[in-house]
Amino acid sequence: MFKKVLVANRGEIALRIIRACKELSIKTVSVHSTADADSLHVRFADESYCIGPAKSSQSYLNIPSIISAAEVSNADAIHPGYGFLAENPDFAEICETCNIKFIGPPSKQIKNFGNKAKAKELMLSLGVPVIQGYTGKCETRKEISLAAKEIGFPILIKAVSGGGGRGMRVARNVEELEKYLKIVRGEAQVSFGSDEVYLEKYIQNPKHIEFQILCDEHGNGIHLGERECSIQRRHQKLLEEAPSPSLDGKLRDKMGELAVKAMKSIGYANAGTVEFLVDEGGDFFFIEVNPRIQVEHPVTEMVTGVDLIKEQIKIAAGEKLAFKQEDIRIQGHSIQCRINAEHPETFVPSPGKITSLNIPGGLGVRVDTGIYGGYNVLPFYDSLIAKLIVFDKDREAALAKLKWALEEFHFGGIQTTIPFHQKVLQHPQFKSGNYNTNFLETYF
Numbered sequence: 538m539f540k541k542v543l544v545a546n547r548g549e550i551a552l553r554i555i556r557a558c559k560e561l562s563i564k565t566v567s568v569h570s571t572a573d574a575d576s577l578h579v580r581f582a583d584e585s586y587c588i589g590p591a592k593s594s595q596s597y598l599n600i601p602s603i604i605s606a607a608e609v610s611n612a613d614a615i616h617p618g619y620g621f622l623a624e625n626p627d628f629a630e631i632c633e634t635c636n637i638k639f640i641g642p643p644s645k646q647i648k649n650f651g652n653k654a655k656a657k658e659l660m661l662s663l664g665v666p667v668i669q670g671y672t673g674k675c676e677t678r679k680e681i682s683l684a685a686k687e688i689g690f691p692i693l694i695k696a697v698s699g700g701g702g703r704g705m706r707v708a709r710n711v712e713e714l715e716k717y718l719k720i721v722r723g724e725a726q727v728s729f730g731s732d733e734v735y736l737e738k739y740i741q742n743p744k745h746i747e748f749q750i751l752c753d754e755h756g757n758g759i760h761l762g763e764r765e766c767s768i769q770r771r772h773q774k775l776l777e778e779a780p781s782p783s784l785d786g787k788l789r790d791k792m793g794e795l796a797v798k799a800m801k802s803i804g805y806a807n808a809g810t811v812e813f814l815v816d817e818g819g820d821f822f823f824i825e826v827n828p829r830i831q832v833e834h835p836v837t838e839m840v841t842g843v844d845l846i847k848e849q850i851k852i853a854a855g856e857k858l859a860f861k862q863e864d865i866r867i868q869g870h871s872i873q874c875r876i877n878a879e880h881p882e883t884f885v886p887s888p889g890k891i892t893s894l895n896i897p898g899g900l901g902v903r904v905d906t907g908i909y910g911g912y913n914v915l916p917f918y919d920s921l922i923a924k925l926i927v928f929d930k931d932r933e934a935a936l937a938k939l940k941w942a943l944e945e946f947h948f949g950g951i952q953t954t955i956p957f958h959q960k961v962l963q964h965p966q967f968k969s970g971n972y973n974t975n976f977l978e979t980y981f
């Protein structure tokens with residue numbers, strides 16, 4: 538097992554990883570920007586190194602600085618968390634060549650999935666259904682018309698390196714397709730450093746269902762059931778639950794088995810998520826693989842009792858998976874609300890000092906956060922400041938718990954998405970458990 542792990546992240550996920558390391562008796566090293574000097578991930582780690590100024594590009598994305606911190610502190614592994622460098626194959630490769638274990642899949646796997654169009658081709662070749670699309674040239678009016686004819690409107694334009702819900706636009710006719718292709722390409726170049734895009738059929742009213750996978754470095758792999766992530770704003774998840782309230786057992790087994798089989802067959806190792814859309818007819822289609830830990834991993838932990846971060850570390854240390862598929866039992870129900878420092882209606886970021894704070898607790902109430910009373914929410918980073926996760930014997934009980942937990946959760950000085958979550962909870966369509974990715978657009 539590793540003696541010392543460097544956590545190349547900040548906020549709640551950095552704390553989550555530091556805690557898992559402590560339970561495994563591993564020393565921890567945190568890295569931080571100058572702006573984050575007063576953060577809990579700095580306080581709770583055994584050592585901490587400043588790696589640059591506030592701007593992510595100069596600190597949390599600064600590969601030479603992070604590698605230097607790992608070398609100076611003699612860390613034998615790096616956990617990247619999510620976001621930042623978690624899906625950067627170059628970073629994983631540099632770790633590999635510096636003899637520092639990257640806690641995640643091999644760089645080759647990250648590269649495989651970094652291009653979403655290529656990932657679709659790969660999955661298709663492995664027998665996983667994908668959304669009908671078009672990856673050919675789309676420059677001239679003629680080519681664009683041809684693509685449109687092949688797919689049929691509405692068509693979704695997607696950046697091959699897009700992520701976090703960005704780099705996507707729906708076109709409903711040829712004129713829009715031509716216009717939006719230019720826009721998405723431009724935006725993608727700025728945001729992701731590549732203007733490559735692909736087209737696919739825009740599915741009406743789909744559900745976002747994803748499977749948590751764990752594969753070790755010895756060819757063993759399992760899935761830990763699915764997460765329902767259809768409550769989204771601008772294609773980014775806001776609330777997640779496990780299990781999905783609307784997936785039937787047969788479909789669950791089929792999707793899960795297919796996802797594991799595909800990941801095992803390519804020699805995937807570590808934690809990963811296979812994302813699908815399920816259409817109104819109950820057909821499912823692969824959309825992408827996230828080769829890292831995800832923001833919503835806690836709901837899976839609650840219903841399976843498996844600590845996914847500890848599993849990631851053990852897998853990276855070369856251990857064999859301690860369980861087989863039949864050992865995984867999904868019990869009870871879990872829901873997570875992403876609490877962002879944002880205006881609850883416009884979702885405009887609301888950074889600033891937290892003047893007062895009350896965090897709920899009790900049986901089945903989990904809060905993953907990196908903030909504290911008096912903490913200053915910084916404008917430089919992601920607006921996610923806490924995750925409220927509840928667990929109970931069934932969905933109804935979990936919802937009842939979530940209701941009071943959201944009421945008790947209080948932030949003074951900043952605005953948060955708590956009122957938004959309260960509105961979602963009250964909605965009959967949400968209560969019914971049968972909702973899709975257009976929930977927000979339709980009802981709010």
Ligand code: ADP
Pocket residue numbers: 619620621698699700701702729773774827830831832833919
């Ligand atoms: P998840 O995929 O874990 O459900 P998100 O889609 O919200 O959650 O992404 C996780 C985090 O990573 C967020 O902080 C998001 O802003 C960031 N992120 C995801 N993809 C990218 C990307 N391609 N470039 C930059 N940041 C990204």
Ligand code: ADP
Pocket residue numbers: 668693699700701702703737738739740741743745769772773812814824825974
């Ligand atoms: P990201 O890398 O940003 O997470 P994804 O490909 O996972 O991008 O898609 C994010 C969300 O965008 C999905 O959960 C879904 O709501 C929507 N989406 C993606 N592809 C389609 C599609 N073909 N039809 C309809 N909605 C889609």
Ligand code: MG
Pocket residue numbers: 812825
């Ligand atoms: Mg996705």
